[in-house]
Amino acid sequence: MAKPSSLPSSYSLFLISSMLFTSFLVSSEAEVNGLSFSFYSQTCPNLETIVINHLKKVFKQAHWQAPALLVIFFHDCFVQGCDGSLLLDGNPGERDEPLNRGINHKALQTIDDLRELVQRDCGRIVSCADITVLAARDAIFLSGGPYIKVPLGRRDSLNFSIEEANNLPLPYNTTNVTLKTFASKNLDVTDVVALAGAHTIGHAHCHTFYNRVSPPDPNMDKTLAKLLNSTCPTTYSRNTFHLDIRTPKVFDNKYYINLINHQGLFTSDQDLYADNRTKGLVETFALDQTLFFQKFMDAFIKMSQLNVLTGNNGEIRAKCNVINDERSIVASMVDDIVQLPN
Numbered sequence: 001m002a003k004p005s006s007l008p009s010s011y012s013l014f015l016i017s018s019m020l021f022t023s024f025l026v027s028s029e030a031e032v033n034g035l036s037f038s039f040y041s042q043t044c045p046n047l048e049t050i051v052i053n054h055l056k057k058v059f060k061q062a063h064w065q066a067p068a069l070l071v072i073f074f075h076d077c078f079v080q081g082c083d084g085s086l087l088l089d090g091n092p093g094e095r096d097e098p099l100n101r102g103i104n105h106k107a108l109q110t111i112d113d114l115r116e117l118v119q120r121d122c123g124r125i126v127s128c129a130d131i132t133v134l135a136a137r138d139a140i141f142l143s144g145g146p147y148i149k150v151p152l153g154r155r156d157s158l159n160f161s162i163e164e165a166n167n168l169p170l171p172y173n174t175t176n177v178t179l180k181t182f183a184s185k186n187l188d189v190t191d192v193v194a195l196a197g198a199h200t201i202g203h204a205h206c207h208t209f210y211n212r213v214s215p216p217d218p219n220m221d222k223t224l225a226k227l228l229n230s231t232c233p234t235t236y237s238r239n240t241f242h243l244d245i246r247t248p249k250v251f252d253n254k255y256y257i258n259l260i261n262h263q264g265l266f267t268s269d270q271d272l273y274a275d276n277r278t279k280g281l282v283e284t285f286a287l288d289q290t291l292f293f294q295k296f297m298d299a300f301i302k303m304s305q306l307n308v309l310t311g312n313n314g315e316i317r318a319k320c321n322v323i324n325d326e327r328s329i330v331a332s333m334v335d336d337i338v339q340l341p342n
Contacts, residue, residue: 034310035151044122047152051114051134052142058110059142063249066139067202068107073136074198074303075100076129078185079164081307083157084129087111087320090160097165102205111135112320119318128320129154133304140300143201145251146293148300155314158323171208171266175275178268185306191299193281197292199269200255201248203240206232209265219270221262241265256286 031037040047058065076086079094086094087108095103111131118126130152141147169181182192206213212220213228214235220228224245231239242248243265244255255269259282264270272278285292315324 031151032305035153037151039153043125046121050117052138054114055138065107066143068104069135069139070198072107073132076132077303077306078168080161082129082154082304083309085157085160087128088160089321094160094165099168115320124316124318127154127156127316129156140251143251146297148297150304153310155309156317157314171268172211173268175271175278189277190295193278194295194299197255197296199243201251202243204243205240206237207235210235219262224263253285253289253292256282260286
């Protein structure tokens with residue numbers, strides 16, 4: 001690898017850090033109407049324990065599911081809000097759109113397994129949308145990241161949106177396009193740079209970054225460029241590469257150090273260090289992991305509450321991949337019946 005460059009410590013960085021520290025003191029525990037941090041405290045008190053205990057077992061065998069569950073969360077919330085619409089089968093559905101074809105089916109099955117475990121313990125009262133948020137939250141925590149207290153009470157959508165799936169952020173985007181895309185969801189510059197830090201875990205397929213391999217991106221670290229060239233001889237290669245070359249399985253702030261050393265994988269990643277609106281934040285998060293965690297938590301909570309369905313809107317699905325009908329409701333009720341001894 002090229003020798004890491006020293007992290008900046010300019011006066012402008014100090015000002016950014018001071019402003020961010022001020023916002024650090026503001027509680028991130030804000031909730032939208034209909035959601036609550038104690039929503040299931042009476043009706044399903046074991047909910048969060050059930051989810052994290054199951055994911056501990058899953059990650060022990062397949063840690064790659066942690067970033068896969070994060071992707072499901074982001075792609076669900078970005079399209080139509082955090083309503084579980086991505087989980088629905090369709091012909092076609094959201095998952096059939098090109099930008100969603102990397103959604104992992106085993107991770108989807110993990111969400112459905114969690115739904116079954118929760119339903120067995122509490123009945124059909126927890127939405128697939130809430131389970132998706134909790135799975136992403138625990139994927140971060142179990143990978144070494146912060147524990148995010150999230151408000152719950154979402155309900156599942158009755159439909160999905162193929163059209164909105166076309167508006168998902170692209171790995172080829174410049175920062176200018178990325179900021180506009182996130183601004184449409186009321187997420188600001190700090191939110192964007194913090195959420196990009198999720199790329200500290202996981203991997204990507206060749207076609208998502210091949211635009212930087214051929215022709216070679218002169219702004220890329222030469223050692224990384226060689227590795228990518230050998231891993232991805234063509235854009236059609238089915239190989240993958242780590243999003244974070246330093247600590248690919250640990251949720252930390254090394255992603256930002258990568259960017260400073262020109263070792264970001266996607267165009268949308270590396271360009272954050274080239275744009276004056278985001279460069280200072282990249283440098284600040286590279287210096288201060290605690291601050292990165294706080295700003296990530298704030299942004300995660302904001303995203304988790306995008307256009308949520310609450311109250312009498314939507315439904316609680318008996319199966320995450322299909323909306324309820326009379327048969328599924330009856331089947332769910334039968335599952336919940338406690339068999340009495342003769």
